[in-house]
Amino acid sequence: MNWIIKINLEVPSSPSSPTLVSVSNVLPLEQEICSNKISIWSDARISVIYLISDIPDYYPPKKRPKIIKAFQSVLDEPPIIINNEVYSLGESEFEKFVTSGTFVDKSLFIMEFMIFGKRANLIIRPRRFGKSTNLSMLETFLSTDYPPLNYVPDVKTLLFGNLKVARFEWFAKLYYKQWPVIHISFKDLRSKSWEIMQEDIKERISVLYEEHKYLIDSFSLPEDMNMKDNFIKVLRKETKDSASWTYALSNLARYLNKCFGKSSIILIDEYDWPMENARGFYDNVHDFFKTMYSSVAKENTYVDKVLCSGRAIFSDTFGFTENEIKYLLEEKKQNEKLDELRLYYNEYRTSTGVYIYNPHSVISYLDKDEIDNYWIDSGSTKTLVEILKKCGSGVKDRLKNIIHSHSFCKDKDVVESVGQDESVVSLDVELMPYLRYNDLDTKPEINSLCTLLYYSGYLTMVPGSLVGHTVKNVKLVIPNREVACQWILWIFEVIGMEYAKTNEIYESLFKKDIATFCTKFPSLYMEVVSCFDIADLKRGKLYETWYHIFVLGALAMYHGVEYRVESNHEAGVGRPDVRIIPIIQNKTVSITYEFKRSDAVDFHIMKQDTTDALNQIFDKGYRMSLPDHVKEIVEVGIAFCDKVAFVSARCLKRNKEGITTNEDWTVVSEWETGKVK
Numbered sequence: 001m002n003w004i005i006k007i008n009l010e011v012p013s014s015p016s017s018p019t020l021v022s023v024s025n026v027l028p029l030e031q032e033i034c035s036n037k038i039s040i041w042s043d044a045r046i047s048v049i050y051l052i053s054d055i056p057d058y059y060p061p062k063k064r065p066k067i068i069k070a071f072q073s074v075l076d077e078p079p080i081i082i083n084n085e086v087y088s089l090g091e092s093e094f095e096k097f098v099t100s101g102t103f104v105d106k107s108l109f110i111m112e113f114m115i116f117g118k119r120a121n122l123i124i125r126p127r128r129f130g131k132s133t134n135l136s137m138l139e140t141f142l143s144t145d146y147p148p149l150n151y152v153p154d155v156k157t158l159l160f161g162n163l164k165v166a167r168f169e170w171f172a173k174l175y176y177k178q179w180p181v182i183h184i185s186f187k188d189l190r191s192k193s194w195e196i197m198q199e200d201i202k203e204r205i206s207v208l209y210e211e212h213k214y215l216i217d218s219f220s221l222p223e224d225m226n227m228k229d230n231f232i233k234v235l236r237k238e239t240k241d242s243a244s245w246t247y248a249l250s251n252l253a254r255y256l257n258k259c260f261g262k263s264s265i266i267l268i269d270e271y272d273w274p275m276e277n278a279r280g281f282y283d284n285v286h287d288f289f290k291t292m293y294s295s296v297a298k299e300n301t302y303v304d305k306v307l308c309s310g311r312a313i314f315s316d317t318f319g320f321t322e323n324e325i326k327y328l329l330e331e332k333k334q335n336e337k338l339d340e341l342r343l344y345y346n347e348y349r350t351s352t353g354v355y356i357y358n359p360h361s362v363i364s365y366l367d368k369d370e371i372d373n374y375w376i377d378s379g380s381t382k383t384l385v386e387i388l389k390k391c392g393s394g395v396k397d398r399l400k401n402i403i404h405s406h407s408f409c410k411d412k413d414v415v416e417s418v419g420q421d422e423s424v425v426s427l428d429v430e431l432m433p434y435l436r437y438n439d440l441d442t443k444p445e446i447n448s449l450c451t452l453l454y455y456s457g458y459l460t461m462v463p464g465s466l467v468g469h470t471v472k473n474v475k476l477v478i479p480n481r482e483v484a485c486q487w488i489l490w491i492f493e494v495i496g497m498e499y500a501k502t503n504e505i506y507e508s509l510f511k512k513d514i515a516t517f518c519t520k521f522p523s524l525y526m527e528v529v530s531c532f533d534i535a536d537l538k539r540g541k542l543y544e545t546w547y548h549i550f551v552l553g554a555l556a557m558y559h560g561v562e563y564r565v566e567s568n569h570e571a572g573v574g575r576p577d578v579r580i581i582p583i584i585q586n587k588t589v590s591i592t593y594e595f596k597r598s599d600a601v602d603f604h605i606m607k608q609d610t611t612d613a614l615n616q617i618f619d620k621g622y623r624m625s626l627p628d629h630v631k632e633i634v635e636v637g638i639a640f641c642d643k644v645a646f647v648s649a650r651c652l653k654r655n656k657e658g659i660t661t662n663e664d665w666t667v668v669s670e671w672e673t674g675k676v677k
Contacts, residue, residue: 074164079324080105082162083331087367089360092132094140098159102363104324107165109134109317110141113307114175120297120306122271125318126348126457128360128375134317135183135267135307141165142265143181146214153177179304180256180264182249184208187270194281197274198245201288202237205248209235212252218259231255246288250295253302263304266296271308275437276383282438319348319356332366344371347415347479348460358457361482372569375457376486384456387440387449388490395446401425402459402478403487414477418462426462426475450476458483485567506555509591509634514649514671517636522673525645551578551593551638562587572621581626588631592622598641606639607672610648613637623665628657633665648672 082103091097113121123131141160155161155172166172189200209231219228233239234248244251253264271293278285297306320328322342329335345358345365364374391399402425417424432451440448453459453476460479478484505524508516555578559565564583568575578593594613598606614637617623623633633652638645649671656664 074108074167077164079321079327080162080164081324081327081331087363089364089367092136094133094136095159097133097136102328102366104320104328104359105163106130106134106317107137107141107160107163110138110165110175111168111171112317113138113305114142114171117305117307119303120308122308123318124455126358126375126455128358129318129356129457130359131318132185132269135269138265138307139181139183139267141176142179144177144179144260146259148260149177178262180253180260180262181267182208182252182256182264183267183269184249185269187273189274189277191274191277191279194278194284197278197281197285201274202245205245206235206237209248209252212256215255215259218255224258227251227255227258246291247295249292250300250302253296253300257302263302265304266306268293268306268308278437282436282441286436286438320359320362322346322355322357325357325362328362328366337371340371341365343413344481345375347413348457349415349463353463358480358482373482373485375482381486381490383437384452384458385490387444387452390440390442391444391449395444395449398427398446402427402476403484415460415462415479418475418477424477426477427459428473428475430472431474458486488567506558509636509649510589512589512632512634512651512669514634514636514651514669515675515677518647518649518671518673518675521638521647522645525640526643551595555580572624574616574620574622576617576620576622579622582630583627585629588629589634590626590630590632591634591636592617593636593638594622596637596639598639598646601641601644603646603674606641606644606646607648609639610637610646610672613639614648614650618662621662623652623660623662626660630654646673 082098082105084100084102086100087102091101097103123134125131152173153176155166155169155176160166160172160176184204186201186204189204190196213235215231216228219225219231230239230244230251234244234251239245249266253266256262256264271289274285274289275282293306293308296303322338325341326335326338329337329341341357341362345361346355348356348358350356358375361374365371388399414424418426427446427450429450430447431454432448435448435451440452450459454461458478459476462475462477478487502524505517505520508514508520555565558580562582562584564581566576566579566581568577569579571579576592577595580591582588582590594617596609596613598609614635617635617637622635626633631654633654634649635652636647636649638647650667651669652665653668654660654664655666
């Protein structure tokens, strides 16, 4: 154990100057710790020896409750935010993040992991919640140098000096730069075949061995030659022995133990990426990684802890707390945006009841000063889309109900509304203790599908629905507006609608053929609504939002490289229901939709409602704030009642460059449902 002692050294040049040293600095010494006393022999120069027991944080509290209490006192303090006035989106390397980006201090996670973490730990958080950054932070803090240090580095002079972990000096002296660390990521392996994926795995492991190439010098004894030979073969990718690759991490931990005399910390980022993306060769991938992970996580004397990108006492380590959000907004003088950010990016709750926000979306908002769907565009949903397409009708029916519920809530907290509002329903399911991705490849059942959606961040748990540690009969809902938009983008996979039929109708608007749209859209709507029990929708007060979901879901096909699909985003002095805005120069047509619910299936009433919708587009100035390359607008008003839809539309042409008002657009054509060419 490393203890800090204060001694007086009888040094001739300064006989009375006290010097603070560690035991390792006055070797060779022997030490005996008993009843808070240290006895040291073999150095006649030492005249006074005593523990610095009266200075806070120089030694660890003896009991776990005292450690937790010490942590809590620091947690209760204001957040530490290092602001370099740059938002490093996509950056996961800790050193770059903390020196050049905006970093919200999560350094107490290091203490949580090392003190309270189990031998094998699994982080369960959605993508972009800081897993990779925290693994990089762990490696930076723990990883020792080669050759091994013969002194204790000062944590306060380097990257961690301004972070909360540096407050605990006893911890820093025990752990800072004191551990051999193995850190590897399995993200973005090629997945066309098992052979191709294997080549990428070997390349990742070879690069890892290259980082620890200095170990070759430690194989100096005759009995070490076999280890040296195996190390070099893996380093150069020359070995044909499959076991050398399967046990590569375990063997590396053994080599590091020989060099440093300490067991390793193993950090594995994106540990399940290979299994998720193995199509047609899942069993090969599963068997390989099952053996690899077991070899490092189970009774390996050369491994101290394993962390696969879980939790102990700090629930706020991954994601931003509301307190941290407030401080970030205060720095931007945008405190008034808190309620809106809560609706869009909050509603994830940990097992301890802590609210956490999606950090990627919050940082993106701060960078761009615009609330948008950043998280859903930050990664592929290919696997989930494929699984949704394979769902049976019963599963799809249950999924569509929660989509309606979230849309009905509008500005209300959907999680809090469960049980308080009959219109807001949840998915009552049993979370599975483990998942095999190939079990989802045939006909997914609701429990396994919802388990995947929950751990991926597309569903959140209603507080109080988890009793003890049981995962039966938990209530899941869509967490926030941003994630709800992803569900709407999936609407056709969920309800099984064919894209081909909708393509023709919606494409007509980009061609400014409003007559075709006004004529064919009502028939399309009637056909789709017939797939549902409209009476049930009306009883649940959900019908008034169904048409919005239906249209927005159909427009999902356009959201991407060429167009941006917006729902209820600010424009002019209001929020148009849906806008499609071209984001490349050669696309010049923008489309605005406004919806109305009619009280009766009556031609005159529904026509007037669509007229009101078009007037709202004009009165609210929805034509403003369009890019300069937009030369034409198609404005569409749609009225709905039961299974009937009525459409009025008009095409406008821009007659002025730069910022425009309503008068700078000229109507060139108009049409409505029922009109004859």
